[in-house]
Amino acid sequence: MDPRDRRKWRRLDYDLRVQLQVLGPGAARNITAIGTHLSPDGIFVQLGDPPAMDTLVRVNIGDDEEGSLQLSAEGVVTNQFAPTDTSDVTGVGIYLAEAGASWRKLYELLSQGS
Numbered sequence: 001m002d003p004r005d006r007r008k009w010r011r012l013d014y015d016l017r018v019q020l021q022v023l024g025p026g027a028a029r030n031i032t033a034i035g036t037h038l039s040p041d042g043i044f045v046q047l048g049d050p051p052a053m054d055t056l057v058r059v060n061i062g063d064d065e066e067g068s069l070q071l072s073a074e075g076v077v078t079n080q081f082a083p084t085d086t087s088d089v090t091g092v093g094i095y096l097a098e099a100g101a102s103w104r105k106l107y108e109l110l111s112q113g114s
Helices: 101-112
Strands: 016-022 029-039 042-046 056-061 071-081 091-095
Touching: 016 042, 029 101, 042 071, 071 101
Parallel strands: none
Antiparallel strands: 016 029, 016 056, 029 042, 042 091, 056 071, 071 091
């Protein structure tokens, strides 16, 4: 069985500028990164110094420009990826348990374009 077939949602391969806030005592930091492989309940975020597994984070998409879509969802780091011989991507998979209707709507809109 192809591993992609076991996923609940098809991952959408878009490059989205995100602000990642690492939450928790003593760990608070903000990181500008690229979010890819969006689904209604998760996102992969490419960054050079990824937070540890099980770290609570907030993912923000959008900016303060007029007319910009702004979404925010809290989640937890569930996977870490380091560079390999076949890929130089470093980042984390983030599960967004309570992303909400707006996140799902973004997924639906981007699905129509792919």
